[in-house]
Amino acid sequence: xxxxxxxxxxxxxxxxxxxxxxxxxxxxSVRDAxxxxxxxxxxxxxxxxxRSVRSQKEVLFLHINDGSSLESLQVxxxxxxDSRELAFGSSVEVQGQLVKSPSKKQNVELKAEKIxxxxxxxxxxxxxxxxxxxxxxxxxxxxxxxxxQVEPSSxxxxxxxxxxxVPAFLTVSGQLHLExxxxxxxxxxTFGPTFRAENSQSRRHLAEFYMVEAEISFVESLQDLMQVMxxxxxxxxxxxxxxxTEDVELCHKFIAPGQKDRLEHMLKNNFLIISYTExxxxxxxxxxxxxxxxxxxxxxxxxxxxxxxxxxxxxxVFVINxxxxxxxxxxxxxxxxxxxxxxxVDLLVPGVGELFGGSLREERYHFLEQRxxxxxxxxxxxxxxxxRRFGSVPHGGFGMGFERYLQCILGIDNxxxxxxxxRFTHSCVL
Amino acid sequence: xxxxxxxxxxxxxxxxxxxxxxxxxxxxSVRDAxxxxxxxxxxxxxxxxxRSVRSQKEVLFLHINDGSSLESLQVxxxxxxDSRELAFGSSVEVQGQLVKSPSKKQNVELKAEKIxxxxxxxxxxxxxxxxxxxxxxxxxxxxxxxxxQVEPSSxxxxxxxxxxxVPAFLTVSGQLHLExxxxxxxxxxTFGPTFRAENSQSRRHLAEFYMVEAEISFVESLQDLMQVMxxxxxxxxxxxxxxxTEDVELCHKFIAPGQKDRLEHMLKNNFLIISYTExxxxxxxxxxxxxxxxxxxxxxxxxxxxxxxxxxxxxxVFVINxxxxxxxxxxxxxxxxxxxxxxxVDLLVPGVGELFGGSLREERYHFLEQRxxxxxxxxxxxxxxxxRRFGSVPHGGFGMGFERYLQCILGIDNxxxxxxxxRFTHSCVL
Numbered sequence: 007x008x009x010x011x012x013x014x015x016x017x018x019x020x021x022x023x024x025x026x027x028x029x030x031x032x033x034x035s036v037r038d039a040x041x042x043x044x045x046x047x048x049x050x051x052x053x054x055x056x057r058s059v060r061s062q063k064e065v066l067f068l069h070i071n072d073g074s075s076l077e078s079l080q081v082x083x084x085x086x087x088d089s090r091e092l093a094f095g096s097s098v099e100v101q102g103q104l105v106k107s108p109s110k111k112q113n114v115e116l117k118a119e120k121i122x123x124x125x126x127x128x129x130x131x132x133x134x135x136x137x138x139x140x141x142x143x144x145x146x147x148x149x150x151x152x153x154x155q156v157e158p159s160s161x162x163x164x165x166x167x168x169x170x171x172v173p174a175f176l177t178v179s180g181q182l183h184l185e186x187x188x189x190x191x192x193x194x195x196t197f198g199p200t201f202r203a204e205n206s207q208s209r210r211h212l213a214e215f216y217m218v219e220a221e222i223s224f225v226e227s228l229q230d231l232m233q234v235m236x237x238x239x240x241x242x243x244x245x246x247x248x249x250x251t252e253d254v255e256l257c258h259k260f261i262a263p264g265q266k267d268r269l270e271h272m273l274k275n276n277f278l279i280i281s282y283t284e285x286x287x288x289x290x291x292x293x294x295x296x297x298x299x300x301x302x303x304x305x306x307x308x309x310x311x312x313x314x315x316x317x318x319x320x321x322x323v324f325v326i327n328x329x330x331x332x333x334x335x336x337x338x339x340x341x342x343x344x345x346x347x348x349x350x351v352d353l354l355v356p357g358v359g360e361l362f363g364g365s366l367r368e369e370r371y372h373f374l375e376q377r378x379x380x381x382x383x384x385x386x387x388x389x390x391x392x393x394r395r396f397g398s399v400p401h402g403g404f405g406m407g408f409e410r411y412l413q414c415i416l417g418i419d420n421x422x423x424x425x426x427x428x429r430f431t432h433s434c435v436l
Numbered sequence: 437x438x439x440x441x442x443x444x445x446x447x448x449x450x451x452x453x454x455x456x457x458x459x460x461x462x463x464x465s466v467r468d469a470x471x472x473x474x475x476x477x478x479x480x481x482x483x484x485x486x487r488s489v490r491s492q493k494e495v496l497f498l499h500i501n502d503g504s505s506l507e508s509l510q511v512x513x514x515x516x517x518d519s520r521e522l523a524f525g526s527s528v529e530v531q532g533q534l535v536k537s538p539s540k541k542q543n544v545e546l547k548a549e550k551i552x553x554x555x556x557x558x559x560x561x562x563x564x565x566x567x568x569x570x571x572x573x574x575x576x577x578x579x580x581x582x583x584x585q586v587e588p589s590s591x592x593x594x595x596x597x598x599x600x601x602v603p604a605f606l607t608v609s610g611q612l613h614l615e616x617x618x619x620x621x622x623x624x625x626t627f628g629p630t631f632r633a634e635n636s637q638s639r640r641h642l643a644e645f646y647m648v649e650a651e652i653s654f655v656e657s658l659q660d661l662m663q664v665m666x667x668x669x670x671x672x673x674x675x676x677x678x679x680x681t682e683d684v685e686l687c688h689k690f691i692a693p694g695q696k697d698r699l700e701h702m703l704k705n706n707f708l709i710i711s712y713t714e715x716x717x718x719x720x721x722x723x724x725x726x727x728x729x730x731x732x733x734x735x736x737x738x739x740x741x742x743x744x745x746x747x748x749x750x751x752x753v754f755v756i757n758x759x760x761x762x763x764x765x766x767x768x769x770x771x772x773x774x775x776x777x778x779x780x781v782d783l784l785v786p787g788v789g790e791l792f793g794g795s796l797r798e799e800r801y802h803f804l805e806q807r808x809x810x811x812x813x814x815x816x817x818x819x820x821x822x823x824r825r826f827g828s829v830p831h832g833g834f835g836m837g838f839e840r841y842l843q844c845i846l847g848i849d850n851x852x853x854x855x856x857x858x859r860f861t862h863s864c865v866l
Contacts, residue, residue: 061520089520090491140857141629142644144864158633159585159605169633170864175589183857183866199571203588203599214572389866427570427613434574434600436613436819
């Protein structure tokens with residue numbers, strides 16, 4: 007229930023990450039400050055980002071985090087401090103006295119004597135426009151065929167064979183519609199339900215699930231795209247942790263002990279990057295026996311994804327440049343060989359496996375035309391090809407499974423436990 | 437694109453509307469202040485609600501509105517004012533000098549000397565929890581039968597006849613699911629796509645459209661429900677007008693001249709209330725010839741709705757207490773007669789007709805049991821009946837068509853022009 011808005015807000019702000027100035031003088035990390043035994047009013051300096059601001063008549067409470075701990079340090083300032091720039095996401099340097107907190111929620115708090123804004127954070131400037139992409143569509147984005155078809159129920163009489171004149175399906179992704187809109191708004195996102203008619207009983211599949219999808223014009227490298235993905239994951243998670251502390255702690259305490267440390271580990275490390283080709287090599291050299299033998303040109307299975315994450319020290323890992331033959335027509339050709347790849351990227355995370363999928367899109371008319379022709383899709387995707395004829399730009403985007411995201415941060419094993427009304431094969435209760 | 441978030445924020449805040457203190461001393465309305473010819477620095481007092489706050493290093497800009505005008509008055513305050521309580525929705529009394537504005541955006545602005553908070557507005561306290569109600573459902577909420585059925589497309593083979601074991605449909609409303617959740621969270625809302633397989637080519641119907649739906653426990657009268665509905669409409673509209681001024685002005689200027697005045701008229705008047713029975717009497721006495729003859733016990737048609745709104749001076753009007761026989765099983769029996777009604781409410785607005793529909797829900801076990809039995813739905817809705825067996829409370833809710841709302845405030849004649857990818861009979865483009 008709590009995650010959606012935080013996630014959207016984070017997506018809007020994640021491109022405007024503040025740029026901290028590093029000072030040579032000694033300072034205390036948030037972790038060290040929180041763990042301080044003696045609080046004889048010693049003067050300290052803490053640097054970090056503001057995770058929440060709560061103002062009362064005479065006093066201002068800030069929570070500061072610097073990534074050294076999942077917990078934030080409470081800063082107490084009197085009302086003489088100008089609170090306007092002390093906004094969520096701003097980076098600050100706080101000097102003051104570390105004192106025993108009168109509240110039971112924390113042992114210590116920092117009584118501010120000086121607060122310096124290092125980098126402002128105006129979340130309004132990130133410029134992602136929220137688009138409602140349609141649920142019913144005549145496209146099949148992935149070409150995967152795992153579609154639900156939509157027809158008026160047998161009770162209704164419509165003169166024509168199809169209500170919409172053409173076969174209509176439930177959307178598997180808003181990507182193609184976002185690509186239309188990114189051609190006008192530059193940076194767009196959608197957050198809504200998507201559907202797969204997968205006959206699966208797994209712990210990470212639903213027939214109806216939510217995706218955050220983003221599409222960004224004028225992006226020319228996977229590197230830029232991965233920066234937004236990592237930023238979204240980390241910013242959203244920090245926001246959830248600071249705004250929904252009690253909900254998260256409940257899950258960590260009763261369902262997933264140890265999850266707090268695992269999450270902290272993910273947040274404080276830079277995500278890793280390996281190529282698909284490297285990934286296959288790692289899997290081939292693994293001592294573990296897999297049910298599906300890893301081989302170049304074959305899709306990674308869940309068991310492979312989980313092994314790769316473990317191999318990377320349980321830090322989320324981007325796998326990039328997948329075989330062209332495995333991926334849909336719209337992914338950008340890397341023009342390499344003999345192992346021909348496209349500029350695709352998946353983010354694998356501990357416990358869940360694939361969390362994000364994305365790619366640069368093929369913006370070059372003739373490349374796309376040939377790919378469509380080879381798949382026999384030229385006629386159906388003429389409108390999509392037209393987007394490359396009129397003002398085409400390099401662009402790319404990604405989607406993140408929202409329920410898998412909740413599984414990942416909360417440590418919930420079964421995806422059916424993070425959605426109020428789960429839909430899957432053989433089950434559509436209420 | 438702009439409306440969704442504003443609307444959600446408004447819904448969250450509309451129950452915590454501030455309570456202004458009225459002062460006997462003379463004051464200037466926002467309209468009068470904006471229209472002031474001479475600005476020789478005279479001292480004035482303006483009372484109203486804060487519609488936006490923008491803070492810069494040395495100066496703070498507030499926009500104040502009191503309902504006397506669609507435009508807000510710009511208040512300029514220096515940074516010595518404590519901006520923490522000057523938040524969106526707070527009511528304030530500002531004293532200062534009315535001066536010529538250096539900006540081209542407005543003629544005058546108010547240079548604040550004193551700002552007094554009359555009523556705080558902490559939008560976090562309103563307590564509506566956002567629920568993702570499912571898109572695929574085995575319910576038919578309205579019992580209307582205008583449903584889309586969902587099946588895996590013919591390409592996929594599933595051993596059983598139905599993918600979900602039961603017939604599955606696209607949701608026509610999240611209401612029943614919200615009723616489940618309101619039994620735990622008290623006040624809940626959803627904002628998402630809903631579907632009707634209506635074979636309609638009208639200017640106010642879509643096969644896929646968005647609804648804001650709310651459900652509130654412990655509500656015992658339609659009066660309370662109507663207050664939330666009116667508050668949502670007015671607060672959301674004021675937020676859209678102040679946050680998306682340029683977008684709205686574009687529509688008003690090029691598509692709907694005169695719409696600005698019509699909207700102002702709606703916002704500054706209290707919405708009216710008539711009963712269904714009174715509405716039928718008004719229609720019977722009308723000099724206008726209707727295509728459908730108005731009669732007690734028959735549904736109101738669009739032509740009737742539009743006449744009623746005109747008859748009410750183009751002020752939005754709530755029509756309450758509809759014939760029991762016209763309405764679904766879950767609406768609360770008024771136990772009147774011989775013209776037997778239920779506690780239902782529709783809000784009719786100029787240009788569009790029906791915008792909101794709502795009701796008190798039948799919370800009494802035996803009443804509901806009999807209604808279900810009469811409709812032959814007892815078995816299918818056993819779970820719903822169970823909600824009345826365990827901790828039942830008086831409750832009610834409503835839904836507002838989001839695209840119709842946009843039509844209403846922007847003055848757009850055809851609903852297909854307020855959604856990026858419209859779906860309707862014979863059309864599902866992209």
